[in-house]
Amino acid sequence: MIGNRFSAAAATYDRHARPQLALAQSVVSMLPEMYPEQILELGCGTGQLTRLLTQTFPEVLIDAVDVAEKMIEHSRAKFARYPHINWIVGDAQTWWGGERYPLIVSSSALHWVADLKATFENIFELLEPGGTFSLGMMLQGTLKELHSLRGEICPEKTPAITLPTYEETKACLQEAGFQLERRKHSEEEIVYEDAKAFLKAIHEQGVTGGKVSTGNAPLNRSELSQLVADYQEAFASDGGVYATYETATFLLTK
Numbered sequence: 001m002i003g004n005r006f007s008a009a010a011a012t013y014d015r016h017a018r019p020q021l022a023l024a025q026s027v028v029s030m031l032p033e034m035y036p037e038q039i040l041e042l043g044c045g046t047g048q049l050t051r052l053l054t055q056t057f058p059e060v061l062i063d064a065v066d067v068a069e070k071m072i073e074h075s076r077a078k079f080a081r082y083p084h085i086n087w088i089v090g091d092a093q094t095w096w097g098g099e100r101y102p103l104i105v106s107s108s109a110l111h112w113v114a115d116l117k118a119t120f121e122n123i124f125e126l127l128e129p130g131g132t133f134s135l136g137m138m139l140q141g142t143l144k145e146l147h148s149l150r151g152e153i154c155p156e157k158t159p160a161i162t163l164p165t166y167e168e169t170k171a172c173l174q175e176a177g178f179q180l181e182r183r184k185h186s187e188e189e190i191v192y193e194d195a196k197a198f199l200k201a202i203h204e205q206g207v208t209g210g211k212v213s214t215g216n217a218p219l220n221r222s223e224l225s226q227l228v229a230d231y232q233e234a235f236a237s238d239g240g241v242y243a244t245y246e247t248a249t250f251l252l253t254k
């Protein structure tokens with residue numbers, strides 16, 4: 001399901017991914033001085049974080065894993081000039097490629113997994129003893145305005161489940177065995193041109209249809225018009241509309 005949704009968004013994702021880009025930058029800037037032999041990236045998508053890795057660690061071998069086949073195809077074609085990146089279809093919760101890594105990174109991806117604790121346990125196994133894991137996560141406050149408005153307009157189509165909280169994420173990481181070295185937690189309001197542009201942007205990020213903003217059933221035309229009009233009125237800011245993104249970056253060791 002998630003694989004299909006992100007596959008559909010592969011071609012448009014990059015143009016609209018500002019909060020994700022900021023988080024990917026934070027994942028890289030939190031890293032200590034190091035030069036690993038190999039890197040594993042989980043949930044690589046269209047390669048926003050992968051590109052930053054190639055700039056920080058030129059020539060280092062990167063295994064880039066994503067559950068969406070189309071994302072992998074898209075990135076493999078886009079990064080054809082980088083033969084040292086292996087593009088691999090796999091689920092972060094269970095993937096095992098037969099070796100351990102000195103550095104594992106992931107940004108804006110693992111809040112989607114079905115079982116966060118099992119995923120962190122798998123990543124712990126994938127990491128070499130003494131290795132580093134830098135993780136950027138979208139958290140529960142992300143798109144909270146949209147989530148609450150949807151709940152008012154069409155409660156039956158709004159999912160009860162939400163993104164993980166900061167405390168849940170931190171606890172799962174520690175239970176999996178990681179040592180927490182550094183962390184950064186922030187909530188930021190991003191301003192979009194108007195409500196329509198905002199909904200279009202998050203749709204193109206592959207965010208709609210997920211836990212955050214939609215339920216199992218899509219909105220019909222009149223519900224969507226009401227959502228646009230109400231969002232415009234309720235969350236106006238600086239000549240546009242705002243949306244909250246709650247994120248955290250964790251630097252962990254094994």
Ligand SMILES: C[S@@+](CC[C@H](N)C(=O)[O-])C[C@H]1O[C@@H](n2cnc3c(N)ncnc32)[C@H](O)[C@@H]1O
Pocket residue numbers: 002003006007017020021024042043044045046047048049065066067068071090091092093106107108109110112113114205206
């Ligand atoms: C919002 S994109 C982020 C991509 C990229 N890391 C970035 O920072 O721009 C999220 C990606 O996570 C992938 N994803 C979601 N669940 C996953 C899982 N269980 N295993 C691997 N990738 C997953 C999606 O297919 C999608 O490409």
